[in-house]
Amino acid sequence: MKNIVRKVLAALGLVISVVYLLNPTAGVIELIPDNIPYIGNLDEAGAVMLFLSCLKILRQSYLRD
Numbered sequence: 001m002k003n004i005v006r007k008v009l010a011a012l013g014l015v016i017s018v019v020y021l022l023n024p025t026a027g028v029i030e031l032i033p034d035n036i037p038y039i040g041n042l043d044e045a046g047a048v049m050l051f052l053s054c055l056k057i058l059r060q061s062y063l064r065d
Helices: 002-022 042-064
Strands: none
Touching: 002 042
């Protein structure tokens, strides 16, 4: 049961990060405006980190099964 919840949350995080990264300039779900110097792209970096960590979780869980 715990493994199923982990897979579902990782897949959800993966979808959310992909949607956020494919729509970087829409401004609808922009967390930090890109025109702020030095920190404007931190939200995209966070989305990339979320994507990679969810991908790692899903890869590990499917390799174990």
